[in-house]
Amino acid sequence: MKNSFLFIVLFSFGLLTAQNVSTFEKSPIYPGCESQPIEALKACFNTKLNTEIYTSFKMPQIVSDDNYTGEVNVLFEVDKEGQITILYVDAVYKELMDETKRIFEALPKVTPGTYNGRPTFFQYSLSIKIPLEDPSEIKTQEEDTSSLDIRKVENLNADVSNEFDNVNDSIVKYEKLEYSSQLNIPFTHNYYARFDQQMNGLGTNSHTASKPFIYEDVAKYYDFKAEKEALVKGSDAWWSRKLWNEHLVQVQGKDYWFTVDPVFDLQLGKDTEADFSTTYNNTRGIFIQGGLGKKFNFSASIYESQGRFAQYFNEYANALTAAGGEPIVPGRGLAKIFKDDGFDYPVAEAYLSYTPASFINIQFGHGKNFIGDGYRSLLQSDATSPYPFLKLNTKFWKIKYTNTWMWLRDVRAEVREDGAFLTKYMANHYLSWNVSKRLNIGLFESVLWSNDNNRGFDINYLNPVIFYRAIEFSTGQDAGNAILGASAKYKWNNKVNLYGQFILDEFSISDITGGEKSWKNKFGYQLGIKYFNAFKVDNLLLQLEYNRVRPYTYSHNSIVLNYAHNNQPMAHLWGANFSEAIAIGRYHYKRWFADAKFIFGKRGFDFNDGNDDFNYGSNIYRSEIDRNADTGITVGQGNTTTVFQADLGGGYVVNPVTNLRLFTNITFRNYNPQTNTAAALNTDTVWFTVGLRTDLFNWYNDF
Secondary structure, eight states, rough: OTTTTOSSSOOOTTTTOSOOTTTTTEBBBTTOOSSOOOGGGHHHHHHHHHHHHHOOOOOHHHHHHOOOOOEEEEEEOOTTOOOEEEEEOOOOHHHHHHHHHHHHHTOOOOOOEEEETOOOEEEEEEEEEESSOOOOGGGOOTTTHHHHHOOOOOOHHHHHHHHHHHHHHHHOOOOGGGGGSOOOOOOOOHTTTTTTTHHHHHOOOOOOEEEOBHHHHHHHTOOOOHHHHHTSOSSSHHHHHHHHOSSSSSESSSSSEEEEEEEEEEEEEETOOOOOSOOOEEEEEEEEEEETTTEEEEEEEEEEEEOOOHHHHHHHHHHHHHSSOOETTTTEEEEEEEETTTTEEEEEEEEEEEEEETTTEEEEEOOHHHHHHHSOOOBBOOOOOOOEEEEEEEHHHHHEEEEEEEEEEEEEGGOTTTTTTTTEEEEEEEEEEEEESSSSEEEEEEEEEEEEOOOOOGGGGGGGSSHHHHHHHHHHHHSOOEEEEEEEEEOOOOSSEEEEEEEEEEHHHHHSSSOOOOOOOOOEEEEEEETGGGOOOOOOEEEEEEEEEEETTTTOOOOOSSSEEETTEEEEEEOSEEEEEEEEEEETTEEEEEEEEEEEEEEEOOOSSSSSOOOOOTTTOOOOOGGGGGSSSOOOOOEEEEEEEEEEEEEEEEEEETTTEEEEEEEEEEEEEEOSSOOOEEEEEEEEEEEEOOSSOOOOOOO
């Protein structure tokens, strides 16, 4: 007999059983057993089947001649339709196997078994004694268990069923593992202000410019679990916990965990300047995050949205229109027109995060990144719509080194290729060095290139340590657009931080020192200060920031190598040719929060009126060849526009775990150009909104 035959245990002749019947399981019903109670169906099936075998089995002559004593082992199935089918048969003689198959092929259909009321298949093993024994002479277990050698025979589904049950049994209490994971902390300026002071304490070896942070890095300085526990409210009822304190779904097992939450951004508002009645936004989505083991994490968010915003916002979205006529909702992406004056804009963001060793984290995903300690960034901001990226964060000693490779698109009609949007690529290096307990210095370089000469993703830029400027020179000056930058932060004390950035897009010593204000002086800078627990008020953050970028910065003499994606700047969302002062205040108390922001700016736009079509340096998508002059270039030149915007908002955090918030906001915006043009219209806006939002990303309306 074959030793490989797989059975758990076997009965003596004719004794058949399935896996222990659960509360929800009903055995198949053999014809003639319909009147039996549920608990007797299995025994009746066994008796009927063995009787059929005993009466119909024709013993092969060779078996009788050899006076063989043994057994035939059978594995068979009753499917969802009640058909009995042999899956496997094993015996010493082929003739015994053939006869067994003949018997089973002639068996009648039965009533299928059920689980939870639904038909399902059952698998059984059966041992047929040779020579045959009359079933009526075999006592069942119920009749005399002491006289039989009863061995348990299990349904072969048992292994699978037990495995499934074991997985459920391995689920344990959710321990909020996200707060020590390699997941990104969703980047919003409002929420990051909660732990900004702790990250910037004197003597800490933290690096705060490259964002978003991962929980594991911030957990050294800020206790997320304690924060959430301090805000717990409501009762122990399921609905109360899910509404106020917990994820909708939170599951944790031996080596995995995940959470699932709905996301909303439901707004209703009024723009006093608009020619329509109300503004609105209707976003519904799902946010999933989790971990597998200790080194691998994942996150995904999917949004479906329709919205109509303040008139200046809508006009800006339409000004960003792609080649196919699709408007672009700032910070979100391509949209289609919804009900004449609204936008329908789906968005998906996701990433994988892997930490093979304590000093390195690798992320691959579709989203946004930010470099800087300020409200704005002149190096890389999150003002644009999401894009595919690969990012490496490496930490050792007093160093953090961030490499980011990005796949971007230029969606303008003039750069379409065979009807498709043009793909271009960007690679960034950012080196952060804690020089002392107070001083941090950062060095930045970036390069953009396109798929010219079928170049694709240039392997030269995969090197995470080489200088991009050298590669740009070796591949041709017009083959890429390299930008250099630097940042600095000085911790005056535990309450006051000074920070700044410098961006350099062109390096010509003779033009810089010539004193003629050459157009080649393409640079910008940022200066800022943060005051934590201002005036001894706990949780009050005050921030002042000044940004200034000269004309033509971020642009290029080729049409595609601008520092942008989806018609939106990759750095400051104003592009270039501007100066700006920002004052910000943020305060939170338990679940309550309040924000105030004031922006005073000067911008210089192109006229494009048919008489003056020069490029004055604000539009980073235009070629520098169309510039208005070579020298005498000043910030704000062209159609000089003064900008004032104030945003006042506040609200209540409904669920601190998901950052679901009730909020209200009022925006005052005055836009006063020297000359009214399509790009710069004189507007005076008051925009009031109320809503409910899952706050997972920054959404800027101050362009």
